[in-house]
Amino acid sequence: MFSGIVQEIGKVVKMEGENLTIESEFISKNSQISESISVSGACLTITNIEDNKFSVNVVNETLSRTNLGSLNSNSKVNLESSLKLGDKIGGHMVQGHVDCTTKVVSINKDSGSWRVEFEKPEKISSYLVEKGFIAIDGVSLTVTKNENTNFEVSIIPYTWEHTIFSGYQSGSIVNLETDMTAKYIENFMFLKK
Numbered sequence: 001m002f003s004g005i006v007q008e009i010g011k012v013v014k015m016e017g018e019n020l021t022i023e024s025e026f027i028s029k030n031s032q033i034s035e036s037i038s039v040s041g042a043c044l045t046i047t048n049i050e051d052n053k054f055s056v057n058v059v060n061e062t063l064s065r066t067n068l069g070s071l072n073s074n075s076k077v078n079l080e081s082s083l084k085l086g087d088k089i090g091g092h093m094v095q096g097h098v099d100c101t102t103k104v105v106s107i108n109k110d111s112g113s114w115r116v117e118f119e120k121p122e123k124i125s126s127y128l129v130e131k132g133f134i135a136i137d138g139v140s141l142t143v144t145k146n147e148n149t150n151f152e153v154s155i156i157p158y159t160w161e162h163t164i165f166s167g168y169q170s171g172s173i174v175n176l177e178t179d180m181t182a183k184y185i186e187n188f189m190f191l192k193k
Helices: 027-031 061-064 121-125 157-161 180-192
Strands: 008-016 020-024 034-039 042-050 052-056 077-081 100-110 113-119 133-136 141-147 150-155 173-178
Touching: 008 027, 020 027, 020 042, 027 052, 027 077, 027 133, 034 052, 113 157, 121 173, 133 150, 173 180
Parallel strands: none
Antiparallel strands: 008 020, 008 077, 020 052, 034 042, 034 077, 042 052, 100 113, 100 173, 113 150, 133 141, 133 173, 141 150
16 A cells, blocks of 8 residues: 655666566665565565665566556656555555556646646546546646546646656656545445446
């Protein structure tokens, strides 16, 4: 379980088959083998730590639902360690179970912040509500606009500078995870019929 508050931007060292190695000073020094780590929103297990690098396995299921298969050397990723009992939850409850990917439609500077618009995948459209939660590449954000085919979030300067968002451009592919509570409610209502 995560909170969607990025601790560090990591740099991909290599992606070989199902093995992904990431350079990261903070995460490598403060983690242990077998711990969960959020890599741009995907919950993965640390399999090796060496110097300022750690490795994770990325299986076909994860590759089919995320943008991790398109990573190459020097790609940047958002990193967050899993929550421990008693930790502050600064964002919202994020499982690290990516629902799907989508594309950035546009990025517009808005005074001191940025408005980022995304295509809205049909399969998650019922879970998106204005002022509701969304995790984008593992970052806890609030939906500020929800239209038929697109949705939008606002990014404050701190988040822009301390996540991979500053590298986004129109057409960038991102990972999405919707609020799990909405999924449980929908499932419960479906079973009650």
